[in-house]
Amino acid sequence: MHPLRPLPRAPAHFITRTSASILSFSPRYSTRRIQPFLRRPLSQSLPRANNWPRPPRDPYNYHDPHYRLSQAKPLVTRNGIRRFIRSPSLHTTIVLAVLGAVAFYFSNIQTVPVSGRRRFNCFSQESVEAASAAQVRRIEFEVEHSGRHFLSDWDPRSMMVRRVMQKLIPVSGMADAKWEIRVIEDPHTANAFVLPGGKVFVFSGLIPIARNEHGLATVLGHEIAHNLAEHGGERMSSQIGVNILLYSAILLTGGLAIFGTSFFGSAILDLLFSRPMGRRQESEADYIGLMMMAEACYDPRQAVGFWQRMERAQQGEPPEWLSTHPSNHNRIQKIQEWMPQAMEKMKQSDCQGTSAFANIFRQAMEKGVVIIRQ
Template identity: 40%
Template sequence: MALPSPPRLSRIASLGAVLALCACAANPVTGRQQLILVSGAQGAEMGAQAYRDIKKEKPVLPAGNAYTQRIRAITERLIKANDLPAYDWEVNAFADDTANAFALPGGKVGVNTGLAKVARSDAQLAAVIGHEIAHAVSRHGEERVSQQMVIGTGLQLGSAALGAGAGGNAQAVALMEQAATLGIVLPYSRTHESEADEIGLFYMARAGYDPREAITLWQSMAAQGGERPPEFLSTHPSEGSRIENLQRLMPRALDLYRKAGGEG
């Protein structure tokens, strides 16, 4: 396969330069530089639309349901204790057996009933919900959308530079797509997850939930078993990596917990 000429290589390499130069926002909690090309209002609308779609697809438990009331109380406590943004917060429980939760841009939160099988205490639920609302506050959804916008533009430029019609050049474009996934999308996803773990741990501690329960939660998750891809091919850190990172952060989290009136 013939290599592209230097001018073509420079056009392909422009993707990395654009990503570096367009880090035009800072994470409001950690200060990490972020690539965000959509406004907060646009992100909130995307989140609201996605949430409406999810509510059409999955059964929503009624407001009077005990589980709904429980997760709403935990979320409200987290929001108040951490002085979180005045989003149009909405929290619902979904009748879904998978142990999962999510938070979308603009403060739309969903917690599956199946999560209660793993997160057995309010503190463990707070660990999950705190992690998810950390994604929303950190604007990780908008960051991912922005990354995909830039990657899409870069791949179009690369495809045009290589003349993707020939078999060899089509293979080169496919390799570029794989490199973008391994080199940009997945590492950024793991960055988001680790960042949300850290922020969520401090959120729960400030709200008076024992942060050590976060480690218990991830130990329970790890005990669920099942095949997982290697960490470098996963959008999430391994449970072992998460636990190790949480243990590193635990002294600060415990200090926040004690200041909130907790013991230990």
């Protein structure tokens, strides 16, 4: 007998082809399904169908932004508001913010020597002048694009304004400022203002109401007094407090009261704080301006006539409590009360522009001394 011999192994390509031919007749394993297996010679398992879960169909068209918006969860809920209000970190933040605001407020309190009024002012005169530079450019832009123009220096109205300012500047205590005097051709506007830094703007419609240099000195002295008393920085500082109150209310309500607070809140704060403070500032400027024009040897009695003419020109003005300015009637009454002191100031003045009153006012500002109580 011949010893048993191992059967010869068929070549690998023969087994592969045979297996492929046999499996090709099976309905479960077709050539198309076995093809990936044939391409993987090291694999020992038959190919399987992909059993991974397919993403569900989207019967509601989930990619539609309107559908997604309708299914979105609300950003603010009652439970979320309760957790926010009860949060210890919120309470700590509020306490620290209030303490910081109170400390900042009282560290910037000043006493106005004219009326003894206590005020909050956190802006230096340099920062106020920098802010007024942008306002000057805005005024120049508006004049150029509104069809109006600035009068030349040789115009009689410009020369009249310059003569008055030449007498008022030495008694203002601000002779070192870079004064610029411009008259705007606008016969329908009776107004004048002096911006910080010595920028003077006068509308030509004011000159017929002033009639002469004494009447013009009344209003220009009043406007210069606003700068001498640093009312510009006080107005800017007051806006900080108003904004802090408004944004605090919006934050504490979770942003729900943003529209009502921004509109009604600002209007209420304006009536309660800004407008009354504006009327006190105007009264202080009336007193300072009256003393300045008297020291410059302008007749302070003509200030009464100027404000009477202004009252007739401003028929239908709003009530005093709705305005930042006192009514012309109350303004005239106050000026008449100050008239004896103003007349004495004019008699004592040597009309040389010594700026005695302005220096007294600045010294009183530094020491907190009250000159006259309103």
